[in-house]
Amino acid sequence: MLNESSPSDVSVTPIPQLREAWQRLRENEPGLRARDLAERLGVSEGELVASHCGEGVTLLQGPWPELIRALPALGKVVVLTRNDSCVHEKNGTFANIEIGGTMGVVLDEAIDLRLFLTHWKHGFAVVDESRGRSLRSLQFFDGDGRAVHKIYRTEESDQAAWSALVSLYRAAVQSPLLELRTVANPLPQLLWDDAVEIDTLRAGWRALRDPHDFFALLKKLRVTRTQALRLVGSEFARKVGNNAIRIVLESAAASGLPIMVFVGSPGVVQIHTGPVHNIKAMGPWLNVLDNDFNLHLREDHIVESWVVQKPTPEGPVTSLELYDAHGTQIVQLFGKRKPGIPELEAWRALAVGLPDVEATHA
Template sequence: MMSPPSRPGEPPEPTLLRQRWLALRQSQPRTRIRDAADQLGVSEAQLLATGVGENAVRLELRFDVLLPRMESLGRVMSLTRNAHAVHEKRGTWRNVELHGARALVLDEDIDLRLFLSRWCFGFALRESLADGLRRSLQFFDATGTAVHKVFLEDGGGTAAFDALVEELTHAEQSAELPVEAPAPVKAPRPDGDVDVEGLRAGWCGLQDTHDFFTLLQRFDVARTQALRLAGQELTTAVAPESLTWVLERVAGSGQPIMVFVGNPGAIQIHTGPVHTVRPTGPWMNVLDSGFNLHLRADHIHTAWVVRKPTRDGVVTSLELFDAAGENIALLFGKRKPGQPELPEWRALMAELAAALPVREVMP
C-alpha cells in the first residue's frame, strides 16, 4: 500500500522519504547524505532516521557513559564539519575530560572541543558497503544538522561498539524525527553603535586567545565586524586565495600548523605538518594519512591575518569566513599554551599580508 503524500511545507512521511532517498542513491551513487538531504528538503538527521529498524539505531545521549568509552572503539576517523569545510582525523580517543555541558578530547591525533548542549540526537549506523560493514556513531543538533561523526577503522573495536550501542539504545526508535527550524542569523549592529576604542583597548589587553570570544560578546560585535574595525596593527584583510597560498607553502617547508574547523557543537583541531595539498574543482584538499581537509575555496568570502596579544606574546592566525560572516576555518602555527608563537609562522603571515592584501572590505 502506498504511503500518503506529505502535505506542502512538511517533511515527507518516513517510508516515502526513505524510498525517495534510496532512489536518489541509485541514480546518484556518489551523493553524500548531507547533499541528498538538501535535495530532498529535509535535515540530514531526518534522512538518517528513516533507517531506524534497518541500519540505524537511535541512541540516548548519556555523555558520562558514551564519551569515556570511545577509547574502546580503537582507531577511528573523527569527522567535524560545517557548511563549507570537512575536517577528518584518524586516531584513538584518549584523555577525555567531561566538564558539564563541555568536553575535551586531548590526544595528539584526536583533539576536540565539544559543546554538548548542542547535541540533541545520536545514532549508531551499520552500513553495508562494497568493502564490508561500516560502523559509525553520528550526532546532530536540534535542527538535524551534523555536529560530529565517528567511524570505526579498527575491527578490534567491533565488540565494544556493539556493547555501547546495546547499552545506549534509546526507548524511542521511530523513523520520524522532530527537528527545529534553523534560527535566523543575527544581523550585526551598525558600526556607529560599536565602542570601537573600547574594543581595541580590550583586544590589546588580551591575555589568552580563548578570551577573544568573550571580548566580542562584551562589545556585542560580530567577529568579522570586529576584524574590520580593529585597525591594521591588529588585522589585515587578505585575498580568499590565501588558504591555498599558505597550505602550499607549509606543505613545501614542512612547517607544522594548526587547522581548526568547527560548528556550534564541536571544534576539531589538526596539529602538525601537512604534506599532500591538492585542489579539485572548487575544493581545496589536504590528503594525508592521518588528516584530511576538504574546503570549498570558492565559498571563502573574506580572509584575515589576525594578531592577538597573549601572555606568551602575539599569536597570529589566518581566519576564513563565508558571505554571512560565519567562520569556515582557522589556521595557526603549531604551539601550546605557555609557548611563544613559532617565528617561522609569524614570518609567513607577515609575508602573506604583504603579498595578498585586500585594501577595502565592505560591511
C-alpha cells in the same frame, strides 16, 4: 522538513515517502553523500538518518558525557567534523577526556576536540551498506538536524567494544521521526557598525591575555567576528587575498612547518596539529590528503580571509581565518604552539607576509 509555523518543528515528510525518495536518488546518483542527499530531498541530514531507524540505523540516547567517556574502548577510529564549507577528518584514538557540565575536551595527540554538548541533541549508530562495503559510524546532530560530529569504525577498531557501546546506549523507543528545534545564533549581530564602541573594542582586544577570551569579548560588545575584524584596525586584523589558504598550505607542506587547523560545527571544534604533506586541488575543493589527516575545503565559498593577531603574555598569536558569505568561520589556522610558549617565528613570518587583498587584485 522544517515547519516554520511551529515552535517545535517536526518532520512533515511521510517516512515511507522519504525512504523511497532517498533510495531512488541514491540509485541514480550513487556518489552523493548523506548531507547532499538530505539537501536535495529538502530535509535535514538528521531527519534523513532518523527515517531509517530499524533499517541499518539505531537511535541512541545519552547521557552523552557518559557515551563520550566510553569512546576510548573503541580503539582507532576516524573522527569527522564539518561545516557547510569544510570537512576535517582525523585518524586516532580517544583519550584524556575531560567533561564538566556542557563543555568538554579530548586531548589525545591525534584526536583533539573541544566539545559543546548543548548542541548534541540526537545520536545514531549507522550501518551504511553501499558500493560493496559496510561502513559503521556514530553520528550526532544538533536540534535542527545539522551534523555536529561523526565517528567511523575502522579495521583497527575494537569490534566487540563498538557493538557493546551501541547496545548500551540504544534508545528504548526506536522512532524514525526526528523532532527539530531552531538553533539560535550564539553571536547574533545586534548593532550597526556605527553603533559599535570601537575604542572599547580595541581596548578590550589589546587587554586580551588568552585567545580563548576572544569570544567573550565579542559577546560582551555584541559584535560578530567579521564585524570585529573589520572595525578593530590594522593593529590586530588585516584582510588578505582568498588564495591565502592555498599559499599557506603549500608553503607549510614544502617547508615541513607544523601548523594547527581548526574546523568547527556548532557542537565540536576539531583540531589537527602537525605538518601537512599532500595538498591537492580538485574542482572547487582544496584538499589535504595525508595518512592520518584529511581536509576538504570549498575554495569557492571563501568570501573573506584575515590575518589576525591576539596578544598573550608570550607575544602575539597569529591566525589565518576564512569566512563565508554569511560571516561564518570556515577554518582557522595557527602555527603549532602550546599555551605559555611563543608561536613559531616561521609561522608568523608566513602569515604576516601574505599579500593584502588589494595587492592580489592589482
